[in-house]
Amino acid sequence: MAKAENIVTSITVEIDAPARVVWEVLVDLDNYHEWNSFCPSIQCGLQIGDPVVMQVRTPDSDETFPVLEYLVACDPEQLLSWEQRPVPENMDAARRDQYITAIDANRCSYFTTDIFLGLNQDTIMREHGAWVKKGFDQMARDLKRRAEQLHASRT
DSSP states (O other): OOOGGGEEEOOOEEESSOHHHHHHHHHOGGGGGGTOSSOOEEEOOOSTTOEEEEEEEOTTSSOEEEEEEEEEEEETTTEEEEEEOOBTTBOOEEEEEEEEEEEETTEEEEEEEEEEESTTHHHHHHHHHHHHHHHHHHHHHHHHHHHHHHHHHHO
16 A cells, blocks of 8 residues: 655746647657756656666766666656556565646646555655655756756747
8 A cells, every 4th residue: 555655756846848848858768868867868668568767866976776667657748657566576666757737838847756655665765765855856957957948949
């Protein structure tokens, strides 16, 4: 059973770019290395059920480690989600949701959550929650900067 205390939520950023531009940045997986300091590498076919193969960086370090999750939601300009499923060799489980909300034609907001699930959820939150929050907050700021630069270059 999921517990509310095991949810990590990033800051919410208001982005001076349309939701479609923010979405474009989020699904341009080949270019994550150019802007995303938390997840500099990601591969996925963007079809529900596809594996999401990532390299995640521990905040304040150059250390990255591999993460394998599966795409569970891909609602253009609104929601992009993947989840880690428990397997016999690793019982960790989590679901990441990234939310885009249009404010008007040229502005939107973004935030992301991660809920730790399963047998190890309390341990994962205790041992990793703080740095996941820090990484998510930085990624939100990185996304804002990238989307605003892209939008400004087109107007």
